[in-house]
Amino acid sequence: MTATQTPPPAPVRSWWGWGWSQSALSDEECVELAARLPGLPARPLPVPKVSGLALPAVRITPPDSLADRISSAPLDRASHTYGKAYRDVVRALHGDVTAAPDAVAFPRSEREVVNVLDWASGHDVAVIPYGAGSSVVGGTEYRDGGHAGVLSLDLSAMDEVLEVDRTSRAARIQAGSRGPVLEGQLRPHGLTLRHFPQSFEFSTLGGWLATRAGGHYATLYTHIDDLVESMRVVTPAGTGESWRLPGSGAGPSPDRLFLGSEGTLGVITEAWMRLQDRPVHKASASVDFDDFTAAMDAVRAISQSGLHPANCRLLDPGEAAMAGAAQRGESVLVLGVESAHQPVAGRLEELVAIARDHGGTPRPREGGAGDEGVGAWREAFLRMPYLRDALARMSAVVETFETACTWDRVAGLYTAVRDDLGAAVAEITGAPGLINCRFTHVYPDGAAPYFTVIAAGKRGSESAMWDDIKAAATEILTAHRATVTHHHAVGRDHRVGYDRQRPEPFALALRAAKSALDPAGVLNPGVLVDPVR
Template sequence: MSSKTRSRWGWGFEGEMIDEDELRERKAYLESALGFPERPVLEPVPLAEATIPDPAIEIPDHLADCCSSDRAVRARRTYGMARPETIRAFHGDFTPAPDIVARPTTDSEVEAILAWASEQHVAVSPVTGGTGVAGGTGPPSGDVRTGYAGTLALDLRDLNEVLEVDETSRTALIEGGTLGPDINDQLDEYGLHLRHYPQSYRLSGLGGWIATRSGGHYATRYTHIDEFVESVRMVCPAGTFETQRLPAHGAGPDANRLVCGSEGSLGVITRAWMQVEPRPAYRSDAAVYFDGILEAATAIRRIVQSKLTPANCRLHDRVETSLYGMDDLEQDLVVLGFESIDRPTDAALDRALEICETEGGVCPDGPDHYGPGYGRDRPDDSDVARWGTAFQLGASGSTDVPLCVVGGTVETAVTWDRFPRFHEAMLAAVTDAVESECEMGHVSTRFTHVYPDGPAVYYTFRAPGDPDPDRRIEQWQRIKRAGLDTVMEYDLTPTHHHAVGRDHREWYAAQIPENYGTALRAVKGVLDPAGVMNPGVLVDPPERG
């Protein structure tokens, strides 16, 4: 199991973050290729100089073996990876730090922690990898924090085992705190793996994936973690909520779906039976170029409606590729990939390329195929490989914070018929906000997932930000609001795969039926009667007299 220490503010581990040379290269690229004014290069505030309040409550004796109030431990469990959080952490502001961090090793310890927290009215924030980007990972602050005796971060990392593997049914019982690489390392001896790869894969784990309805990098069919959940156990203040282990059922509303997306507001996901499979033996991929977003979107729509089910079918406009350093591409890029456990994938990719060609797409380098009998690997200089490397570095945002860049995303899902009008309105709204707040910047578009009835479309903004962290957070908030307000004008969702958290809750409340919100609060009242689970996420915390 990973014992490395996570960075307090960036995507990675201490000692493995972006080095000074890479940071200087990124600064030069922002200024020369993207036209940013000269960027400062800031240093993170050392932990010894950070603002971390003293704990407001003491650890009870019966929980002393699994709890800590250590200053550094509490700092590392203060925030997730939402941009305001990373900015505050970089600048040493850990004002909302939890009073206690608990690391249970058994379900019984989780039960004891929740019983004590309910009795003492201590807010509990479950956390696996701490990579949430919607402000729902850490303890509550501000008005939401008022009225609670204290706060506790419940860290699941010691619940990190693959407990059982059913090779016949291809399922595995996995504890909620197991991180992505550890899951697949343990499954590897069976020749199996869990086919879910969010961008945070290296740092995040099963409980967080299920709680946030995490989206993976597979563009069709297996788009969300929900598709892999067979049954789940969630420890709640009112008792354990555990679903049956079944391949499927038709008995009323699916109880698994109540857990998927609950975001720690109902209980703590301690284990789940998950569908697993062998690694693919065959792959095919290609980079296709289009002269316009709408032409590329039409090709993608035809591919997904043909039921070819590509593993990868991502659209990146020419602004997107330039933001991540591929400024030599002058067209919009579609990355196509197919994979199979037991048969070649040539024919599926060839058909997808035929569709692209009829919509104006070109594939100058041709497709690449891998698997038994091909005897070669993907060339490192292919645009598919180049994009993967550039995206992993640039999309993490680890260079944005020290260079005072305002970076963020707004993502949603829209039906194909509405996409052209929505896309035009969205680009205009976010671009106007970027120029108003930062005077200049760039707004890009990509499709992360695609469905027969529409794409999950994702808008990224990057602009020169103010060196003052409070002002930079304000710039981010105003640009993000402009995008989310436009999303709601088109009656869409404020999140396709980044969860609701606290950052999206205002717009989530506008998306769902009012009586659904009432029903959700009633369910929370049953499973979490004292209202201590992740207050302020999904629904309002209960009013207290």
Template sequence: MTTVKHMKWWGWGVEGVAFHHEDKPDFAPFVQKVVDLDVNIPPVGAMDLAELSVPAARIPGDLVAELTEVVGADHVASDDLDRIVHTYGKSLRDLVRLRAKDIPRIPDVVVYPGDEAEVQQIVDKAVAADAVIIPFGGGSNIAGSLEAPPEETRPVISLDMGRMNKVLDIDEESGLARIQAGALGPDIEEQLGRRGWTLGHFPDSFTHSTLGGWIATRSSGMQSDKYGDIADITRGLHAVLPGKVLVLRPLPSTSTGPSVREMILGSEGRLGVITEATVNVHRIPTERLILGYLFPSWEAGIAAMQEISTSDAHPTVTRISDSYETAFSFATRKKSSGISKLVNETVMKVLQKRGWNLDDICLSFIGYEGGRADVSRQKAMVKDVVGKHGGIVAGKGPGQLYDQKKFDTPYIRDFLLDRHAVGDVSETAAPWSKLIPLYNAVRAAANDAFDKIGVKGWIMCHMSHSYHSGACLYFTFAYKHGEDEVLAQYDIVKGAIQQAFVDNGGTLSHHHGVGVEHAPWMEQDISAAGVHFIDGLFSAVDPGQNFNPGKVVVK
């Protein structure tokens, strides 16, 4: 059978890895205080696949035989585990439905192509049989972009790109690399790194997401301030359509009508199967550093981030947490002792003497890359801006903690679900002039929603991904859910947050994509005419609705 590895079917990440709080003494009392949850209660046990009633496959035997002829018997899977793994992504809704044994329409077969020619044959045979094709990368999507429509009666094929995981070529003179779409983040960095290069794209899902998935959802990475979003990084690509391959050469810029490259970016599998992309790569910097900073207020921190974005400094990361997320970060620290504990206590006493309200402190991370002199120059410029806005340098310790924890946060969601609590995220982007009013409106909307469903809830935020005209705000919320109304309660809270985004000048999503989760807000975000444009594009390219139907726009 295939050697492609997947995340565990019932939660985030790999078996044997989970969030633990026993070495974080402040975590349990913090969670008890903010959402009235006792994290020491016995967790729900891990699910057994045998508990699920997996529907029988609805696919003609001759189509399975044709697909097997293309890729070989070892690369066609129809067992219960493979089909369940490819049913959903990893959204809160996906995990709740799995725990509730709600699996209305799962793939009938999973196929693992080895190259573009095999993808072409699979697509042609599937379309000829009027089957549905859902491209699958790492399975980390949290917007409902991977699920088949529940009413779908046609055969559903999950096209897992995991075997197509290689860096094919590096044009060192141009700083371009040609990479297969199924390559996971660690695969890409390992293969590039052997030759001294980096892509520089590190989303939260980095460990379990692929280049093709990043392109299909318009992903952003933690270091996008320097390297750009995936839309900036992607210069050329291949996408397979019935009977042909779309080939976009990796040109630095063009004036060739509406951008077809932009049409594929964010298309979520609705415009064909992305098989490879040519992307910008950079030499691995000689020095990499992330420093922590503290600000007396959220407003001061945001103002500093805006000024840094227009300064001559060019950090890789500019991130600031509001006071609520800062409190959470402090609560997840491991127990400190000796000099470390003394330093922390001394810093807080100094800030109190300066007149800071410790409940309002906001923690920031700013990253630097380049030669030693360049990094020193950038640090000095940023320090001046931070000081101008009342902030102080907190040193390397917080930055090292950020580096250690940056890919682990999704595990906390499973930890909460095991204890009858919801933890989820929503993110947006807006102009600088609207960030603070939008932030305040979202917090108010979320707290009103918590009151409506009768829970003690918590919402926190960080700003990331700075641009010339604005930035991304990334919200995390949590509460203890009712036993029989998990998704009904969730829809009230999530819906209130999403509505507050579009009502206050933000977009429905900055980098998680649309899928089915965010599709109800598309018209408010891009106007009825914009939805008409997108729907017309999908209908023209895929008149039979064979490619991942029902995503992005809802009819």
């Protein structure tokens, strides 16, 4: 860049939708995209200006000792009202911010987190821990209505890699570190966490831990749980830190209490995470299948082979077509292998051979690097949330849900969702919708199908339609004993399914833990257990 050139503007986070404002589709692009789904309005919903929002009056006054860390600015309150589920986006587009927090706290240290929780507990102020706001299950939205005020606790200023243990290949990392920030600080050490969820740019280590997030690896190290060495957590009852250990049989794991606790039991402030050497050997391939059942059998064989591919995504015909990875109605299996230490071409060939033995047709690869199917899937994967927002502006109803079940029930679940949920969508919206599926993670004993539902909605009734579709999907998952969520957490949207899934003795223990650690009932009330009042 020369001295006379103006630097490009810094990217700005969207307050109402996914990601960067600059990456959102234009009005014309929204209309063009929606033309593929008949029955939608002619023009998209306009994006409201924050200055025109009817935010509720602020009800709390923080103490002077915290005042410089707490903001009641309209943009801060609006952008911390919801997560990024379809229902959140639609309500924001309609200017509904009645659930906005009274203020947002931006602590810069663990001591300040402690001070915020002490004040909130003593003044009946609900505290909603907030990583980067990418929850799609109502995890960051206050719905209880019984507290004197609501404070969103944004940990984004706590984003440093504090310590690296190169010998043990681990690092102590603050919970507010977003994916790119974290990886940028590990890169000079030649290390990586290698946890790349779709929300990588817009989610934090603390958020991944609190929601037991799924990441980059489709096999073996599928969840963030597998990468945790120890955690440090602040609760209203005190601060605790587990020992750094490679493994332990000393009673129930203290980390397991807080992994997946979704901000209801404490605030994760930092963690020691297991790292890896950065991969230098990579290879990928895609395989076409004319029969989706045969493709599922191939994936099962691969998951039970012990070859542990890093990527093993199976796209059904609809998903493959939507991603631009298929043209003639075929299913597509995307495979990837990687290593920091040895070539991987031979392992990829073994995986492709398994797929071929089950009726798959490998696509040609140039130089072993991959093919256009792999690239099309990757580009569509990263772009999909922006397309979802564009469809939301056109009042299409877009729902995604992921689950997992054992292999003996996978095919039946897939058929039930396609048939039974398809019938429910037609009844709810008045027209058939699209239901697509991909397998995001696979295990020797089962798979994690991820479904996408797209249907023509009715302007003003989008949220109600989404609620009805979500309820229908939950009933189908329950009937097939499939988990209500594989990696998106419970939040408030999945409480019904979670209450059915967990054993009652465990529910009693969880309620007791909530009462002991958060006696005032201020931490993310309504998530996982009923509010403590």
